[in-house]
Amino acid sequence: MTKIILLSHSGYEIDKRLAAEVPNIDVIVGGHSHTLLSSTDPKAAGPYPTLVKRPDGRDVPIVQAYAYSKYLGKLTVTFDDEGHVTKADGAPILLDASVPEDEAVKARVAELAKPLEEIKAQVVAEAAAPIDGQRDTCRVAECEMGNVVADAILDRTKNQGTTIAIGNGGNVRASIDAGPITMGEVLTVLPFQNTLATFQLSGAEIRRALENGVSKVEEGAGRFPQVAGIQFDWSRKGAPGVERVRAVRVRNAAGEWVPIEPEGTYTVVSNNFLRQGGDGYDVFERDARNAYDFGPNMEDAVIAYLQNGNSPYKASTDGRIREVE
Known part of the structure; x- marks a missing residue:
């Protein structure tokens, strides 16, 4: 069964419209409006995920995790045998000092960045x-x-x-x-x-x-x-x-x-x-x-x-x- 996950860069409000009006979308991972969604943060614009009913009455989970890599969005979606979403839960993870850097990845990025740094310094x-x-x-x-x-x-x-x-x-x-x-x-x-x-x-x-x-x-x-x-x-x-x-x-x-x-x-x-x-x-x-x-x-x-x-x-x-x- 086909599962449709929409990677959107249209903003939170438009994502909610898409979920409500476009048939067959199962999940929307959004961006553009820099919206923080969270079920625990009182400053959030809505819950994570936000559930909106699509035209056939099924819920479409919508997620967005602010901007600038301050948060990492994590969403777990369960589908039934017919490809329908039966469960969606998760939360944005704050990438603060409590999250350790991966030293191997950090070293590789620094290695690859050397020629770019030379260009950027011109x-x-x-x-x-x-x-x-x-x-x-x-x-x-x-x-x-x-x-x-x-x-x-x-x-x-x-x-x-x-x-x-x-x-x-x-x-x-x-x-x-x-x-x-x-x-x-x-x-x-x-x-x-x-x-x-x-x-x-x-x-x-x-x-x-x-x-x-x-x-x-x-x-x-x-x-x-x-x-x-x-x-x-x-x-x-x-x-x-x-x-x-x-x-x-x-x-x-x-x-x-x-x-x-x-x-x-x-x-x-x-x-x-x-x-x-x-x-x-x-x-x-x-x-x-x-x-x-x-x-x-x-x-x-x-x-x-x-x-x-x-x-x-x-x-x-x-x-x-x-x-x-």
Whole structure:
């Protein structure tokens, strides 16, 4: 009998919907929302496992164990002869100092890491001042690291006629200190090995993308847009996904900022995760024309930008994203 275990990266709330609405799922092991589930911790968002009835009335166990390897999830599932779940129990295990390291594995990891450490230690540029890439900044507003990345990918593709860059705050994972910038620091900022993606959209479609980007700012969602070659004003008072974006401006041939043309066609660069509909950017997946999703890598574009007359780099924000009433 087939047993279906769904490895999900959609978040706890969506996992519960999947369990309730999609037939034949037996177990969901989830991620993305960094949710701690526990039957003993009062701070947990729900029990471990969380049981949700699927369409045929059987319970689907859902588990998730927070993030950053702070916990190891352990789940034991019992199936009957027909492949149905009859029992599911377990708990997240806190990986604190009471859990001893496996010395053999630790030594092997250190051995394999040596050549990587040499690469990570290479100095690729210099920062004149710290570059802010904090989660609390880049997921709610224009941030310095978001500008670095957006400016870099736009610079990398400008010879293709690209005039707008739209990234996501969730793609930025760290700040960089003042002084030498190493390859390791760049890879810490951009750890996902995403590639550049270029495509064409209308002005109206770009506006819809920005609406998605600011639709979940209260949750600190990673979809918040970090941009280059475009300015936009937004307000928390508008209906999420519908009317939060109040104005969008692009540069005309004279270099002046003018309202975006809803029917105009613009060439955009983003990362392949967003181009494929990640973080709710369905408009990129559904409506993109002349799309190319395959490179180069984001980190390579950033390093090239820093080395191309922008080192030492002085971080700043310039008002390209403004929150208004």
